Amino acid sequence: MEGILSVELVRIKEVEVIKFFDMYDLLVKKGPGKAVSSRGTNYRIIAENGCIIAFPRKSRITIHNDCWGKNLTCQGTRAGGIYNGPYSIYDWYNMMK
Numbered sequence: 001m002e003g004i005l006s007v008e009l010v011r012i013k014e015v016e017v018i019k020f021f022d023m024y025d026l027l028v029k030k031g032p033g034k035a036v037s038s039r040g041t042n043y044r045i046i047a048e049n050g051c052i053i054a055f056p057r058k059s060r061i062t063i064h065n066d067c068w069g070k071n072l073t074c075q076g077t078r079a080g081g082i083y084n085g086p087y088s089i090y091d092w093y094n095m096m097k
Helices: 020-030 080-084 089-096
Strands: 033-036 042-048 051-055 061-063
Touching: 020 033, 020 042, 020 051, 020 089, 033 080, 033 089, 042 080, 042 089, 080 089
Parallel strands: none
Antiparallel strands: 033 042, 042 051, 051 061
C-alpha cells in the first residue's frame, strides 16, 4: 500500500555493567576466565597484581581499571576480542557468579 509506513519495534537488551573490581574478584575466586573473540581466538584470563591479564595465543594483554571495557588498553594493545566475541569475558562472569 502506498503511503503506509511500516514500523518495527525492537526490544533493546539491557546490559549489566560489570565493574573492573567485580570481575577481578571473581577471577581470583573462580578463575581462570575464558573468552573467545569473533575471529575465534581463545583467551585465558586471570587476575594478578591488581590487573586483569588475558592470554591469547602467544602474547598477553594487561588490563587496568582505567582501561577496563575499552577496545585499546592504556598501553595501546588491542583488547576488544575479550569483550565482543561470541563468548565474552562478560558471558564467563555471568555463568560463574
